[in-house]
Amino acid sequence: MKLHEYQSKLLFAQRGIPISKGRVAATAQEAREIAAELGGRVVIKSQVLVGGRGKAGGIKVAKNLQDAEEYAAQILAMTIKGLPVRKVLVDEAAEIKTEIYLGVTNDRAAKCPVMMASSAGGVDIETVAAETPEKIIREHINPFLGLRDYQARNLAAGIGLPREHWRAFGQMAAGLYQTYWETDATLAEINPLVINGANQLVALDGKIVVDDNALFRHLDLAEMRDVDEEAPAETEARKYGLSYVKLDGEIGCMVNGAGLAMGTMDIISHFGGKPANFLDVGGGAGADKVAAALRIILSDKNVKAVLLNIFGGITRCDEVARGILKALEEVKTNVPMVVRLVGTNEEEGRQLLAEAKMTTATSLADAARKAVAAAKGS
Ligand code: GDP
Numbered sequence: 167m168k169l170h171e172y173q174s175k176l177l178f179a180q181r182g183i184p185i186s187k188g189r190v191a192a193t194a195q196e197a198r199e200i201a202a203e204l205g206g207r208v209v210i211k212s213q214v215l216v217g218g219r220g221k222a223g224g225i226k227v228a229k230n231l232q233d234a235e236e237y238a239a240q241i242l243a244m245t246i247k248g249l250p251v252r253k254v255l256v257d258e259a260a261e262i263k264t265e266i267y268l269g270v271t272n273d274r275a276a277k278c279p280v281m282m283a284s285s286a287g288g289v290d291i292e293t294v295a296a297e298t299p300e301k302i303i304r305e306h307i308n309p310f311l312g313l314r315d316y317q318a319r320n321l322a323a324g325i326g327l328p329r330e331h332w333r334a335f336g337q338m339a340a341g342l343y344q345t346y347w348e349t350d351a352t353l354a355e356i357n358p359l360v361i362n363g364a365n366q367l368v369a370l371d372g373k374i375v376v377d378d379n380a381l382f383r384h385l386d387l388a389e390m391r392d393v394d395e396e397a398p399a400e401t402e403a404r405k406y407g408l409s410y411v412k413l414d415g416e417i418g419c420m421v422n423g424a425g426l427a428m429g430t431m432d433i434i435s436h437f438g439g440k441p442a443n444f445l446d447v448g449g450g451a452g453a454d455k456v457a458a459a460l461r462i463i464l465s466d467k468n469v470k471a472v473l474l475n476i477f478g479g480i481t482r483c484d485e486v487a488r489g490i491l492k493a494l495e496e497v498k499t500n501v502p503m504v505v506r507l508v509g510t511n512e513e514e515g516r517q518l519l520a521e522a523k524m525t526t527a528t529s530l531a532d533a534a535r536k537a538v539a540a541a542k543g544s
């Protein structure tokens with residue numbers, strides 16, 4: 167789960183990281199009031215859950231109250247990378263002398279956290295990694311020891327930070343690691359961390375991605391989820407406990423079991439199709455859950471065919487079939503469907519589906535071939 171910049175920076179500030187003064191506004195009038203409190207010169211920042219807002223025009227420095235109101239109105243009317251802007255952060259504008267990158271993430275290969283710093287701040291770290299990888303300095307962190315002071319100094323030295331800033335940098339690095347650790351984040355990032363006009367280090371941007379699997383023990387963080395900023399299908403999927411990831415292909419997949427779902431996606435690709443999603447309805451899915459899954463799949467306009475691949479072990483095939491029929495009553499569709507049902511009560515399941523004029527398949531390969539053909543309109 168991604169947190170907004172303003173949420174991330176508050177979590178940083180609680181752990182001793184200096185941030186700019188500011189507040190969130192939902193209207194241009196509110197933005198003007200906050201700007202007045204802050205003394206006029208402010209930066210108006212769109213709060214959407216994507217990077218590159220600056221380049222997209224979603225961040226503007228305002229010299230006075232009129233500008234603040236006008237820019238807030240403009241930015242609140244924007245849609246950035248498909249996400250409508252509903253809130254802006256109004257922060258005291260900083261004078262920027264230097265932009266630095268500082269982040270912590272999981273290094274899966276090294277099986278431990280890694281802190282990264284770069285003198286090329288303000289730029290996407292992926293871009294830096296691709297174009298000037300030598301500009302990224304890394305320190306792997308032993309999770310039992312935490313970030314050591316010498317590691318923060320190594321990073322500071324590695325990016326050529328003047329000595330006078332090392333102490334402040336060390337405190338920020340410690341605060342960032344603490345945030346990452348305490349929130350069960352998979353990423354905690356400050357980009358840019360700047361040296362401002364007063365020669366102080368400040369976190370100007372913040373990003374935290376919390377591990378969804380840890381949210382059960384962070385109810386305060388779970389409450390920060392911004393449902394407005396999520397794809398509606400993902401909100402719906404979470405409500406029904408479905409694991410759903412939208413992709414950009416044309417064959418919708420409904421499968422029980424994550425491994426089977428991946429196998430299904432592979433075989434679709436093998437036969438020349440592209441999966442429109444990953445969807446695991448899970449074990450023991452009843453008719454309601456299956457119906458919700460089908461609704462979600464069909465809400466994607468790219469879907470030209472649906473492949474239902476169900477192994478009826480805990481989930482009974484007749485129960486799945488009833489779910490499919492129930493969903494088809496609610497969602498009228500001409501999208502062709504191919505079903506492979508195997509396992510407990512498969513005969514009953516097939517009988518039920520025969521009435522719905524669905525294509526059935528005997529093997530997974532057969533099902534994939536038929537779904538690919540159906541998606542191509544043949
Ligand atoms: P992102 O584009 O979504 O990563 O948003 P950022 O918060 O990182 O802002 C992008 C860029 O806007 C920064 O790299 C800065 O160059 C600029 N910016 C952000 N806040 C301020 C500010 O307070 N003052 C000035 N002068 N520039 C800012």
Ligand code: MN
Binds near residue numbers: 218288357358371
């Ligand atoms: Mn940024």
